[in-house]
Amino acid sequence: MTSKATTLKGQPLDRPVLDAMLRRRMFFTPAFEIYGGTAGLFDYGPPGCALQANIIDLWRKHFVLEEDMLEVDCTVLTPLEVLKTSGHVDKFADWMCKDPKNGDILRADHFVEDVLEARLNGDKEARGQKVDGEEPAADAKKKKRKQKTEAVKLDDAVVQEYGEVLAKIDNYNGEELGELIKKYDLRNPATGVQPSPPVSFNLMFQTSIGPSSNSPGYLRPETAQGQFLNFAKLLEFNQGQMPFASASIGKSYRNEISPRGGLLRVREFLMAEVEHYVDPKSGKQHPKFADIENIELDLLPRDVQLSGKTDLVRMTIGDAVRNKVVDNETLGYFLVRIFLFLQKLGVDQSKLRFRQHMANEMAHYATDCWDAELFTSSGWIECVGCADRSAYDLSVHKEKTGAPLIVRERLDEPIIEERWEVEIEKKKFGPHFKKDGKAVETALLATTQDQREALAKQLTETGNTELEIAGVGDGKVQITKDLVTIEFRKNVINTREYTPNVIEPSFGIGRILYSLIEHSYWTRASDGGDEARGVLSFPPEVAPTKVLIIPLSANKAFKPFIQKISQKLRKLGISSRVDDSSATIGKRYSRNDELGTPLGITIDFQTVQDSTITLRDRDSTKQVRADEDQIVAAVQSIVDGTKQWKDVEAELPAFEGQEVDVAVR
Structure with missing residues (x-):
C-alpha cells in the first residue's frame, strides 16, 4: 500500500491544485472568510450541498431502508446531566501541549506523528530514496515538496524504532506522549522549542440553556445519546420486537484542538449513526450473517499494530469472526455493510482498510471498535467507526433516572427459580438504623445466595445475625429477625428482563465526502497540451x-x-x-x-x-x-x-x- 496519495488515474495528487479547484467551483469554502475565517469551520456551496445530499440519500437507502431501521432526529442542545451520566464530561478528551515561546496549541499525538514522519522523510532524502512516493531528491526536474525536510541520515535501528512508534501512535496516553516528546527531543518546527507536557482537553462546546444560565449544557458531540434516551419508546414503536436498530442523521460538534486538513478535521460536522440493539444472550449473532460471510476485507488488527507493524490481513469476515479477530457476527455484519456502502459510493477500494482500536484509544463506552479508514493526501483517515458499546449507555442512563431502558421478553416455557430472598420490614428497619438504613439495606440486597443461606440459619437459631458493612459504626451491624425475613422461595418466572447490547456504526459524512473527492479526482491534458484539466469521476448516483x-x-x-x-x-x-x-x-x-x-x-x-x-x-x-x-x-x-x-x-x-x-x- 503506497504512502503517497494518487489520483484515480494513478497520477500523484497535487493537493493545492485540487483544493483550489474545489473552492473555485464552490464545493466548500472557509466560513466567515471575509472576516478572516475561523479554523475548523466551512460552508458548503451548491455542488458540495448536492454531493452531501446524494451521499446521505444513498446512506438512507443502504441502511435505513434496506435494514428496516427506525430513524429519529434528536436535539443538538444536551443538558449537562445527560453527558455527565454518559461519561463524556469526564472522558471525552484529547491530549494537547503548548509551545511556551509562541503559545501555539498542538494536539500531542499529531505533533509526535508529524515530527517523526518529517525525520523519516529527511532520512529518505539523505539516502537518495523516494520521499512520500516521489522521485529521489537528486532529480532537479521534480517539483519542490510543500514542506522542506532536513536531509539527515538516521541509524537503521532509529528508523525502525520511529516506524514502530508511528504504528502504535493511537495507543499512547498523555503521559506516554510526553515521554516520547522528551525521549526524541521533539520540537515545534515553527520555533525550535519543545512543547509543554500534554494535558487533557475536553472536546465538547459548553453552553447554557435558558436566560438564567442555571441550566448548563453542551452541543452534542455525537447523535447517539438522543437515540439511547428514546430506546423505550422505540422498542414500543417496534412492538417490543428484538433485535432492531435506530438511526439518526444530524450535526455534531467537537472543539478540535488544532483543526487541519480542510474538511477532514472540523469543529461542526454531519454524522450518520446507527444503534443496533441486540440480545447479549444470543451471542450477538446476526440473522443475515450467512449472506455476507464470504466477503473479504483488509483488516489491521490491534496485535499487528502493537507489534509495530501496519501490514494488512486480508480475510473473509466469516473467518475473522470464527477466529475472534472480529468479536461477533453483528459487529462483523456491519463492517461488511460499511464496506459495501463505501464501495457503492465510489471510493477507491485499494485505499480502504479496517483498523481495530488499541486499548488506550478505545472510547470509554466501547468493548471493541473498528475504524473504516480511507487513504488521502493526509494519510489514513478514520471515516467510519464501528463500535460494540455493550450495554454501557442504556445501563448508566437507567441507573441514573430509573427509566425502564430494558427489554421484557415473554418466555415460551416458564422458568421455576428457587432462591433465598430478603424481605425488609420497612416500618421497623428505617427507625432502627436511622441514617445508616440505606447503607445496611444496600449491603443486605447485595449478599450472595450462600451468604443469605448462612444469615437465615443464624436468624432461625439465635434470632439475630451480624453483617459486616464498611463505614457503618465499627464495621459490623447486628440485625434481628423482627427487622428482616430471609426465606428460600420458589418463583415461577414468565418473563425475562435484560439490557440490550449495542453495535454502533458511526459515519463522518464530511470526511467521506472529501475522501471520495480525492479518490475521484484526476487530470487530463488539454487540447493545446499546456494545461491539465481536472476531472471528478463521481459515480452517477452521487454526482451533484x-x-x-x-x-x-x-x-x-x-x-x-x-x-x-x-x-x-x-x-x-x-x-x-x-x-x-x-x-x-x-x-x-x-x-x-x-x-x-x-x-x-x-x-x-x-x-x-x-x-x-x-x-x-x-x-x-x-x-x-x-x-x-x-x-x-x-x-x-x-x-x-x-x-x-x-x-x-x-x-x-x-x-x-x-x-x-x-x-x-
Missing part, C-alpha cells in the same frame, strides 16, 4: 448534477429543445444544468468535468432538422447520437445504475466531433 445541457450557440431555434429536454429530465427526478454561456463548447464541458457531471447533452443545428441529440460521457469524452427519447432513456438507465456507459455505447450510434473548442456562431 447528472446532466449538462449545452446548446451549440445562442441561436433561438435551440431554446424549445432545451426546455423540452430539461422538463423531461426534471419529471424523471434527474438533476441537470444548462450552460448557454458564450464560452467554447470544450471549455463548457471542461468546467463541468471539474464539477463531476457524468453526462452531457449537446443541442446543435442537426437537432433542429431531425430532433437527434448527442450524449457525452465525462470520463472517456466519447459521444453517441440518437433521438430525444432514446437519449433520455439512456440517461435514466445510467443514473439509476441499471446500465453503464459501455452498455449505452454499444446500443446507440457513435458520434465524432463537438469535443473541440467550437466558437459560438
Whole structure:
C-alpha cells in the first residue's frame, strides 16, 4: 500500500491544485472568510450541498431502508446531566501541549506523528530514496515538496524504532506522549522549542440553556445519546420486537484542538449513526450473517499494530469472526455493510482498510471498535467507526433516572427459580438504623445466595445475625429477625428482563465526502497540451448534477429543445444544468468535468432538422447520437445504475466531433 496519495488515474495528487479547484467551483469554502475565517469551520456551496445530499440519500437507502431501521432526529442542545451520566464530561478528551515561546496549541499525538514522519522523510532524502512516493531528491526536474525536510541520515535501528512508534501512535496516553516528546527531543518546527507536557482537553462546546444560565449544557458531540434516551419508546414503536436498530442523521460538534486538513478535521460536522440493539444472550449473532460471510476485507488488527507493524490481513469476515479477530457476527455484519456502502459510493477500494482500536484509544463506552479508514493526501483517515458499546449507555442512563431502558421478553416455557430472598420490614428497619438504613439495606440486597443461606440459619437459631458493612459504626451491624425475613422461595418466572447490547456504526459524512473527492479526482491534458484539466469521476448516483445541457450557440431555434429536454429530465427526478454561456463548447464541458457531471447533452443545428441529440460521457469524452427519447432513456438507465456507459455505447450510434473548442456562431 503506497504512502503517497494518487489520483484515480494513478497520477500523484497535487493537493493545492485540487483544493483550489474545489473552492473555485464552490464545493466548500472557509466560513466567515471575509472576516478572516475561523479554523475548523466551512460552508458548503451548491455542488458540495448536492454531493452531501446524494451521499446521505444513498446512506438512507443502504441502511435505513434496506435494514428496516427506525430513524429519529434528536436535539443538538444536551443538558449537562445527560453527558455527565454518559461519561463524556469526564472522558471525552484529547491530549494537547503548548509551545511556551509562541503559545501555539498542538494536539500531542499529531505533533509526535508529524515530527517523526518529517525525520523519516529527511532520512529518505539523505539516502537518495523516494520521499512520500516521489522521485529521489537528486532529480532537479521534480517539483519542490510543500514542506522542506532536513536531509539527515538516521541509524537503521532509529528508523525502525520511529516506524514502530508511528504504528502504535493511537495507543499512547498523555503521559506516554510526553515521554516520547522528551525521549526524541521533539520540537515545534515553527520555533525550535519543545512543547509543554500534554494535558487533557475536553472536546465538547459548553453552553447554557435558558436566560438564567442555571441550566448548563453542551452541543452534542455525537447523535447517539438522543437515540439511547428514546430506546423505550422505540422498542414500543417496534412492538417490543428484538433485535432492531435506530438511526439518526444530524450535526455534531467537537472543539478540535488544532483543526487541519480542510474538511477532514472540523469543529461542526454531519454524522450518520446507527444503534443496533441486540440480545447479549444470543451471542450477538446476526440473522443475515450467512449472506455476507464470504466477503473479504483488509483488516489491521490491534496485535499487528502493537507489534509495530501496519501490514494488512486480508480475510473473509466469516473467518475473522470464527477466529475472534472480529468479536461477533453483528459487529462483523456491519463492517461488511460499511464496506459495501463505501464501495457503492465510489471510493477507491485499494485505499480502504479496517483498523481495530488499541486499548488506550478505545472510547470509554466501547468493548471493541473498528475504524473504516480511507487513504488521502493526509494519510489514513478514520471515516467510519464501528463500535460494540455493550450495554454501557442504556445501563448508566437507567441507573441514573430509573427509566425502564430494558427489554421484557415473554418466555415460551416458564422458568421455576428457587432462591433465598430478603424481605425488609420497612416500618421497623428505617427507625432502627436511622441514617445508616440505606447503607445496611444496600449491603443486605447485595449478599450472595450462600451468604443469605448462612444469615437465615443464624436468624432461625439465635434470632439475630451480624453483617459486616464498611463505614457503618465499627464495621459490623447486628440485625434481628423482627427487622428482616430471609426465606428460600420458589418463583415461577414468565418473563425475562435484560439490557440490550449495542453495535454502533458511526459515519463522518464530511470526511467521506472529501475522501471520495480525492479518490475521484484526476487530470487530463488539454487540447493545446499546456494545461491539465481536472476531472471528478463521481459515480452517477452521487454526482451533484447528472446532466449538462449545452446548446451549440445562442441561436433561438435551440431554446424549445432545451426546455423540452430539461422538463423531461426534471419529471424523471434527474438533476441537470444548462450552460448557454458564450464560452467554447470544450471549455463548457471542461468546467463541468471539474464539477463531476457524468453526462452531457449537446443541442446543435442537426437537432433542429431531425430532433437527434448527442450524449457525452465525462470520463472517456466519447459521444453517441440518437433521438430525444432514446437519449433520455439512456440517461435514466445510467443514473439509476441499471446500465453503464459501455452498455449505452454499444446500443446507440457513435458520434465524432463537438469535443473541440467550437466558437459560438
